[in-house]
Structures are given as structure tokens and as C-alpha cells.
Amino acid sequence: MPHAPFIIASFAVAGVGMTWLIVSSYLSMRRAEGFAAKLKDRP
Amino acid sequence: MHRFANPARFLRIAKPLTPALFWPGLVLTLVACIWGIFFTPTERLMGDTVKIIFVHVPAAWLGMGGWTGIAIASIVQLVWRHPLAGVSARAIAVPGATFAAICLITGSIWGRPTWGTWWVWDGRLTSMLVLFFLYLGYIALSNASSDKGDTSRVAAVFGIIGAINIPIINRSVIWWESQHQKASITLSGSSIDSAYLVPLFVAVAGFSLLFSALVLMRMRAALAEMRIEVRMRRMAED
Amino acid sequence: MKPKHQRLLLAAIAVVALVGAGLIAASALREEASYFYTPTTLASANVPPGKAIRLGGMVQKGSIVHGADGVSITFTVQDQERSQKVAYRGITPDLFVEGSGVVADGRLGADRVFVADSLLAKHDENYVPKELADIDMNAAAHTKDTLVP
Incomplete structure (x- = not known):
């Protein structure tokens, strides 16, 4: 059985999962903190 | 204990800490993956599929470590009423669930060429799948509950009860005959050759730093949303 | 309080x-x-012949015998105390080698030989580079050479 597809698939799964986590966590943080700061500046 | 309870003081530390954890974490993770894929020797029986260890094991440890963190934070929330404890517990849930899922999927992919099957219902695989479903339950419960009051305590109690699964996962290969091999790395040493062990620890360090950075990001997002909610309510009252 | x-x-x-x-x-x-019986637990469990069970353990060194038809094999599964003879027809997994772990799905025959329908390889907790394993084996062969003139 060739091993390369299994290795590539494993690292791809880990890469996709972690990229999704990083991007979604970062964006939700930026959005929330940006909005909170905008509300604070408003009189 | 309550010295760090103040969200403003927490944010003063968390804001510079987030990139300070994230970037070294990302670099270490990438170094470990490249090291693991291109510069580790073929294993005596498994051949090249041994390289899957560099994502499978760190993901497994953090999936289990995540729930341990949820349980500790839940105890702190219930006993000391620490205002940040519940926030941190909820911030761990999604990263923890994702790492548990990565562990399960990469393990399945690893099982096919080594064992000859994608899945078996032995003690280790089943208890790890239970952990993933516990995460899903916790996420649903904590999303349904508001940040204050009794409802978030239900999630905290669930977080503590679910922690019983963590020692079961750890001991499953010792208590029961299982398809999964016994632990390679224990307190008394390791049966993994240093050619794999060193990059594995680099990967564990990288994954852990990334995990911490992710939790901080999600805590900051949750705290900002709480500020927005307070502000909106005050504006509505005016 | x-x-x-x-x-x-x-x-x-x-x-x-x-x-x-x-x-x-x-x-x-x-x-x-427990996911499978070991030869020891199987011996004390009183499992009736024909009942679908799993058997796991080490493939005893030197026990694999290939049948004349090329697809059937027999081998012995052992744990620390006991051993159990197994018969199997089919393709063996890549990691099915002597001295390594195996989990067999099947049933006991009337002659107490375990008839396996499928075999899964079981990896142990040791991770050793192939080169190192080869060196160890060569070294072992050398010492044997010098010890046995």
C-alpha cells in the first residue's frame, strides 16, 4: 500500500482544521473588539 | 485569586500576550511539520506513515488537555465565582473539539495502512470519540446559556462531570485489551526513538502555544461582546 | 463556614x-x-466453538506456515503464558510479521484451532527507525557468528 496519500491527507486535515480555527478566532476577536471600541467612542 | 479577576487587567496582559504566543507557536508547528515530513527516518514496521504521529499525538494531548482546562475553570467558576473562569472555559471548547476531531481523523487515516482498518470500537478509540461528543454537548450547552446566572452553571457542572472521561481515555489501553497500542510516552520514559521524539516535542510545544493563543483570542472576543451588550443595553435605556 | x-x-x-x-x-x-481475548483469557473463558470472537496477541517467531494454495496460512498467537494456533485464508496486512501484534476476528473450531475471517495488525508502543533496527539485527547476527564458531 502506498503511504504518501495517507501522510498527505493527515497533514491536510490538521492544516485545514487549524487554519479554520486561527482565522475564525482572529476575525471574531477583531470584529468584536473593533465594534466595542467604536461604541465606546460614541458619546 | 481575584487579582486577575478584573477583565480590564486581564486584557492589559492578554493583548500583548496573544501575538507573543501565536507567532512562536506557528513557527514551531511549521518547523515540526517540515522536520517530521522530510527529515525523519522510515519506521521499522510502519514505514513512512510514522510521520502522522506529529499531528496525531499533539492533537490528542490538546484535545484531552482542553477538557481538563474546562473542568478546572468550571470548578473555579463554581467555587470562587471568578468572573473570567466561565469565559475561559467557553473559549477552550471549540479549539478543544477541533483538536479532538483532528486526532480522530488522523488516527483513522493512520489506522488504515498500519492496522488494516479505518476504525474499531476498542476502548481507546471509543472513549476519544466520546470526548468529541462531550465537546459538542458542551458547546451547545454553553451557547444556549447566557453569560450570567444559573444557566452557565449548568455548562460548568457538565464540564466537571465530563472530565471523568479524561482518565478513562488515558487508562483505556491499560485496563482493556485494545487495538490501539499502549502509551509510548509515560512519566518513567519513552519508547519512541529520539529521531521521532525530538520533533514530536517541538510539535507539542508549537500546538500548545497556538492553542493558548486561540483561547486568548476567543476570550478577548467574548469579553468585547459582553462590553457591547452592556453598552447596547445602556443606550436602549437612554 | x-x-x-x-x-x-x-x-x-x-x-x-x-x-x-x-x-x-x-x-x-x-x-x-476488552476488545479481544488473549490466549490466556481465552483458555479460562470457556468460549464455545463457533461463537464469533476476537483473539489478540503476538505472532510467535517462526510459527507462520504458508499453505500449498498460497493464500492460506497458519500461525501461533502467544501472550506471556499461553499460545493459540490460528488458521487464516486471505491477504495479510502489511504489518503482519512474526514477533509483532495481531488481532484476529473469527471463531474457535471444534479442534480448538482458531479460524480467522480477518486479521488486523497491532503496532506496539516502540517507534524505531528502520536503519537502527537493521543495525541491531546485524549486530545480533555478528555476535552470534563470533559466539558460535
Whole structure:
């Protein structure tokens, strides 16, 4: 059985999962903190 | 204990800490993956599929470590009423669930060429799948509950009860005959050759730093949303 | 007693009770949750012939015998104390080698030979580079050469 597809698939799964986590966590943080700061500046 | 309870003081530390954890974490993770894929020797029986260890094991440890963190934070929330404890517990849930899922999927992919099957219902695989479903339950419960009051305590109690699964996962290969091999790395040493062990620890360090950075990001997002909610309510009252 | 201490005591009792309950449940499941029989547990379990079970253990060194048809093999599975003969027809997994672990799905025949329908390889907890394993084997062969003139 060739091993390369299994290795590539494993690292791809880990890469996709972690990229999704990083991007979604970062964006939700930026959005929330940006909005909170905008509300604070408003009189 | 309550010295760090103040969200403003927490944010003063968390804001510079987030990139300070994230970037070294990302670099270490990438170094470990490249090291693991291109510069580790073929294993005596498994051949090249041994390289899957560099994502499978760190993901497994953090999936289990995540729930341990949820349980500790839940105890702190219930006993000391620490205002940040519940926030941190909820911030761990999604990263923890994702790492548990990565562990399960990469393990399945690893099982096919080594064992000859994608899945078996032995003690280790089943208890790890239970952990993933516990995460899903916790996420649903904590999303349904508001940040204050009794409802978030239900999630905290669930977080503590679910922690019983963590020692079961750890001991499953010792208590029961299982398809999964016994632990390679224990307190008394390791049966993994240093050619794999060193990059594995680099990967564990990288994954852990990334995990911490992710939790901080999600805590900051949750705290900002709480500020927005307070502000909106005050504006509505005016 | 301050309410905080009361809550701490309650949480401590709850955690101890939970861990205790978990441990009791886990040890009660000791037999049922095992994924396979070892030759030793199989010998004491009184499993009737023909009942579908799993058998796991080490493939005894030098025990694999290939049949004349090319697809059937027999080998011996052993644990620390006992061993069990296994017959199998089909393709063996890549990691099925002597001295390594195996989990067989099948049933005991009337002649007490375990007839396997499928074989899964079981990896042990050791991770050794191939080169190192080869060197070890060569070294072992060399010492044997010098010891046995």
C-alpha cells in the first residue's frame, strides 16, 4: 500500500482544521473588539 | 485569586500576550511539520506513515488537555465565582473539539495502512470519540446559556462531570485489551526513538502555544461582546 | 463556614464521588470492554466453538506456515503464558510479521484451532527507525557468528 496519500491527507486535515480555527478566532476577536471600541467612542 | 479577576487587567496582559504566543507557536508547528515530513527516518514496521504521529499525538494531548482546562475553570467558576473562569472555559471548547476531531481523523487515516482498518470500537478509540461528543454537548450547552446566572452553571457542572472521561481515555489501553497500542510516552520514559521524539516535542510545544493563543483570542472576543451588550443595553435605556 | 468554603467542600466531594464512580464503572467493565481475548483469557473463558470472537496477541517467531494454495496460512498467537494456533485464508496486512501484534476476528473450531475471517495488525508502543533496527539485527547476527564458531 502506498503511504504518501495517507501522510498527505493527515497533514491536510490538521492544516485545514487549524487554519479554520486561527482565522475564525482572529476575525471574531477583531470584529468584536473593533465594534466595542467604536461604541465606546460614541458619546 | 481575584487579582486577575478584573477583565480590564486581564486584557492589559492578554493583548500583548496573544501575538507573543501565536507567532512562536506557528513557527514551531511549521518547523515540526517540515522536520517530521522530510527529515525523519522510515519506521521499522510502519514505514513512512510514522510521520502522522506529529499531528496525531499533539492533537490528542490538546484535545484531552482542553477538557481538563474546562473542568478546572468550571470548578473555579463554581467555587470562587471568578468572573473570567466561565469565559475561559467557553473559549477552550471549540479549539478543544477541533483538536479532538483532528486526532480522530488522523488516527483513522493512520489506522488504515498500519492496522488494516479505518476504525474499531476498542476502548481507546471509543472513549476519544466520546470526548468529541462531550465537546459538542458542551458547546451547545454553553451557547444556549447566557453569560450570567444559573444557566452557565449548568455548562460548568457538565464540564466537571465530563472530565471523568479524561482518565478513562488515558487508562483505556491499560485496563482493556485494545487495538490501539499502549502509551509510548509515560512519566518513567519513552519508547519512541529520539529521531521521532525530538520533533514530536517541538510539535507539542508549537500546538500548545497556538492553542493558548486561540483561547486568548476567543476570550478577548467574548469579553468585547459582553462590553457591547452592556453598552447596547445602556443606550436602549437612554 | 464561609459560603466560598462551603462551595469548595461541595465541589471536592462531588469530584471525589465522580472519580470513584468512574473507577468502579471502569473496573466493572474490565471484561466486557476488552476488545479481544488473549490466549490466556481465552483458555479460562470457556468460549464455545463457533461463537464469533476476537483473539489478540503476538505472532510467535517462526510459527507462520504458508499453505500449498498460497493464500492460506497458519500461525501461533502467544501472550506471556499461553499460545493459540490460528488458521487464516486471505491477504495479510502489511504489518503482519512474526514477533509483532495481531488481532484476529473469527471463531474457535471444534479442534480448538482458531479460524480467522480477518486479521488486523497491532503496532506496539516502540517507534524505531528502520536503519537502527537493521543495525541491531546485524549486530545480533555478528555476535552470534563470533559466539558460535
